[in-house]
Amino acid sequence: METAEKEMRLIMDGSELIVESVARAGADVFIGYPITPANLLYSYSQERLPSFFAAPDEISTLQWMCGYATTGKFPVTASSFPGFALMLESINMAYMMELPMLIILVQRLGPATGTATCGAQGDLGLLQGAISGGFPLPVVSISSMKDCWEMPAKAMKMAIDLRTPVVLLTSKEEIMTLSSFSVKNLPEINKIERTFYNSTETYMPYKTGATLVPEFLPVANTEHQVRFTASTHDQKGIIQNTSKEAIDNTKRLEYKHRQNKTEHLFYDYDEQSGADTLVVSYGITSAACREAVNAVRADGHKVSMLIVKTMLPVPPVYFEIMDKYKKVVIAEENLTGQFKNILFGERGNKNVSGVNGIAEMITPARIAEAILSK
Amino acid sequence: MKNFLTDAPLPFCKGCGHNHIAANTEKALQLLGYDPMNVVLVTDIGCHGIIDKSFLTHTVHGLHGRSVALATGVSAALNNPDKKVIVFIGDGGATIGMQHLIDAAHNGFNMTVVIHNNFLYGMTGGQPSEFTPFGFKTPYLPDGGKKTGYDICKLISAVDGVSYVSRLEGISDFSKELAEAFSRKGFSLVEVMEICPSYGVKANPGMKLSKVVESAGLKIEKFVDRGETEAYQTTVKTDLKSLFHEEDAIKTLFPTQLEKPIRMMLCGSAGEGVQAAAEFLLKAGITSGLNGTKKGSYPVTVGVGFSAAEVILSSDEILYTGSPNPDVMCVTSADGLEYARKTIANMKGGKLFIDSTLTAPETKAEVIYFPFRERGGAKNSSLYMIFYFLKTTGMIPMDALLHVFGENKIAKKFDLPKMFELLNEPYTEEMSDKTKTIA
Structure with missing residues (x-):
């Protein structure tokens, strides 16, 4: 620099x-x-x-x-x-x-x-x-x-x-x-302007359209009654037992998060042509991962890297990327490989291994060793 | 006059006091001329909580016992005493959320809490609550309560900051009393006494509400009324400044290139300036045009035990900020040595600067003893260490360290010439015996 x-x-x-x-x-x-x-x-x-x-x-x-x-x-x-x-x-x-x-x-x-x-x-x-x-x-x-x-x-x-x-x-x-x-060349961050329900039609706090996200309206506004409810509720926000409308509303909570909108999908994919191995990481271990990848590549080996930022729900694109590789190494600072288990379950996948540990940051050397191991 | 309740029948058992509370709340709000759109009713779990569907106000229905805390957020955010926040909570919820009640009263958050006290948990089968009076029977207490229940009015009256507290019996028309509570700014509380028709009446046949209250030693009265008090006001700052202080930007004054990164670790005791010394090194490195990071490690207690810092300086971007195999290890105390022992043993080279009172563990690092504690005193031992280390190695310009140190206020009280004189003093015979590579 x-x-x-x-x-x-x-x-x-x-x-x-x-x-x-x-x-x-x-x-x-x-x-x-x-x-x-x-x-x-x-x-x-x-x-x-x-x-x-x-x-x-x-x-x-x-x-x-x-x-x-x-x-x-x-x-x-x-x-x-x-x-x-x-x-x-x-x-x-x-x-x-x-x-x-x-x-x-x-x-x-x-x-x-x-x-x-x-x-x-x-x-x-x-x-x-x-x-x-x-x-x-x-x-x-x-x-x-x-x-x-x-x-x-x-x-x-x-x-x-x-x-x-x-x-x-x-x-x-x-x-x-x-x-x-x-801090000189950081991308600008502007205030997020929120929009609220502004129709004259009676407000239904949990009624949604195609977005599956209900329009927001603050309590104590003087135009429409607003209800917020922690219990199972219908579109009006009134507690229900298990009515169809209420259960559909509950199911919607699942679906709205599974839309995988690209504007909320964040990851860095550093693809190296011809690489058979992909190293995956997130959080604090990402820095060690980047350093390990630099070192391995400097020694003439090929490796791709995926740093995930949108963690949950797991975006399907991560599987599409991982499926391209013969070997996937997932590095994270915990004992059992929690992200790995979320992706592949307790049984795991024979092509996927973890670099794990607790009480100290995972070192670039350990990640490099895992990338290069047969 | 606007309606606050729908035309549908109220959702409670016949004879339940909750019906009276709902009806009297509507009447009280009408007496005060409120518009339903300026009222937020916050309820939680328990029979009382199913009322929200009957109200034409805004409603927020939350978790068991947490309605007061939830209403606190609503009230603090609205920051407008003309918007009336009312909390309905049962004796079970009030037991769970006692801290929230005390806290809201203590702060004087703008709300009125109406406790529906029917002495038991009506929704789950009549189990006793902490409000169940001595001798009062429930299906789970066939011989009656063995202890006195909470006197919530006394408890909340004792909290500094409360505007209004009263207890009343939930029969006939008590709308004027409720209206009085609703009209107070800050925190007001009304405890309404009831007997649950499903469990309380059956378990205590023929017993009258007034008798239960009287024999429990609970007074039907107004406990606190501070009249016209100030409303709670949330501070909303507008003169906010960025956390980025461009005047603190560090200029490159002593350009330096490093062939490879230097990883340094300083280990000493809390209160002996380890973190400050590490920050001087970091800043000196950045003033030398390098990239730098500084990571601290210490136990939870601020003033005792080890204190360690890892500083990395590099001409290239620094990614991984750990130093499992540092180039330089500086140890100024026994606490620091204990923390660093494993790392020192792992060092394959580099330098270990260690206080002469300590014995270096086996290592492949070059071991350099110096009486930092004796020369600088415990408090300055880390500072002496970094100056000594830089004087010995010249890894980055000494002028950079002198510059950043000179900018700090502690430099004014610090005798720099004396330090350099002491750092130049030769080792004693005994010390130089220790100054050798153990490997």
């Missing part, structure tokens, strides 16, 4: 980029309870967002966020597994009510309280099953400093477009490590 291009470099951590990103995209409020290693997100948000609330616990956090979201405002929080676990029932509520919000999950070593100051990628399995009934909760992840800038705003857009809580998945080292970083 030329010296001139390096000017305007700041020393930054990923948290600053994330908070600046959500602020510019129009987040109205941060509500949260402190937890290591998510605290930088809390403190930057206190400074940067229009409103900030220190909630007394994580259940309150998510409930306050839901209340905020019913008024058409966009709430953000950040936590780690112990706090996220407390939020889970309320995330299900937000999902059922179809309330847009962003939950930044900063992974640390578990189980339970584990080691608060040690990073990890151990929560994807939990996220895969987070919604009762197996409904997909959208999860996007961050794989670089640049992603710390771009992905939060994109995740917010996704939350608003699909009327849903979205989890932004990251981990300790991604948001706490300081780096020299130039």
Whole structure:
């Protein structure tokens, strides 16, 4: 890199980029309870967002966020597994009510309280099953400093477009490590303009058209009655037992997330012509993966790389890409290969292997070794 | 006068007090001249919660016990006391969400909570709640409650910040009392006493509500009324500034090229400036035109135990930010040595700078002992370490470190000439014995 291009470099951590990103995209409020290693997100948000609330616990956090979201405002929080676990029932509520919000999950070593100051990628399995009934909760992840800038705003857009809580998945080292970083040529982030129902016809809170996403209208507006309901409900938002209309509405929650809209599909596919091996990674392990791929290629070997960012629900295109290769290596910082298991099940696939481990970042050397192994 | 309830029959059992609460709520809102579109009713799980379909207001129906917290978000976001937020919650929900009640009262969030207290869990078969009075029978307590139930009005009255608290019996017309509660800004609470016709009446035949309340020692009265209080106001800042402070941009003052990245690890004890020293190194590297990263490791407790930092400087882009096999390891304390022991043992070369009070583990790194703690004191040992390391190796320009250090406020109180003098002092015999590569 030329010296001139390096000017305007700041020393930054990923948290600053994330908070600046959500602020510019129009987040109205941060509500949260402190937890290591998510605290930088809390403190930057206190400074940067229009409103900030220190909630007394994580259940309150998510409930306050839901209340905020019913008024058409966009709430953000950040936590780690112990706090996220407390939020889970309320995330299900937000999902059922179809309330847009962003939950930044900063992974640390578990189980339970584990080691608060040690990073990890151990929560994807939990996220895969987070919604009762197996409904997909959208999860996007961050794989670089640049992603710390771009992905939060994109995740917010996704939350608003699909009327849903979205989890932004990251981990300790991604948001706490300081780096020299130039903010000069970052893509611009503009405030996401929300549109609300504006017809004179009676508003049906959960009536949808082809998009499968109901139009939003804030509570306390003076034109139409608005209902939000966590229980099984019809298009009016009135609790039902198992009426067809209500169950169709519940099924719609599955279908709206399976549309795989390209505007919410984020991944980096670095295809090398003639390569038989594909290395797949996400989050903190992506950096080691990129370094390993550079090293392997420098030694004259061929390898392709897929860094996934839209994690859940799994976009079918990932399978299409993986199917092109004789060998797939999936690198992630957990013991069992959670993404691998989500893709291929407990039984796995004979062409697919994992590079796994806990309590330290996966090294480029281990990934390179796996790429080259026969 | 606008209707707040639909024409459909209310969804409760015959004789249930919940019917009276719904009807009196409508009447109270009419008395105050509210428009249903300016009212948000927040309910949760329990028989009381199925009322929302009957209301013509906005309705939000949430999780068991969480309606007060949910309403807190609604109220704080609306930030408009003319929009009335009402919470309906049962005695079961109030038990689950006690923290939310206390917190909303404490903050004075704008809402009125109406507790439907029928002394038991009506939806699930009449199990006792924490509100079940002494001696009160339910299908699950055939001999009656063994302890006194919560006196929620007393509890909430004790919370600083509450505007209005009252308890009343859920019979006949209590719309004026409800209207009084609804008209208060900030947090108001009304506990309405009822007997569940399905489980309470059957288990306590012939018992009157007033008798239950009286024998439970619960007073029917207004506990708190602060009259015209201030409404809660959410702070909404408009003078927001970017987190990117361009004035902090680091200029390349000492251009340097590195053939390969330098990976350094500093390991010491909390409170001894390890992280700060690492940040000086990072900034010095960036001032030298390099890319840099700094990753910290420490236990949860801020003030005790080890503190470690990994700094990488490179002319190329840095991807992986770990240093499993650092080029330079600096150890200033026993805590730091314990943390670094495995990494030191793995080092295939490079340099290990270690305080003379410690003994280096077996390693292939070149081991350099120096009395950092003795010369600099514990607090400055890390700072002495990085200056010594740079003086010895010249990996990046010393001027860059001096520049970034000089910009920091701690430089003003720091005796730099004395440090360099102490860093130049020769080792003692005993120390130089230790200064050898163990490999």
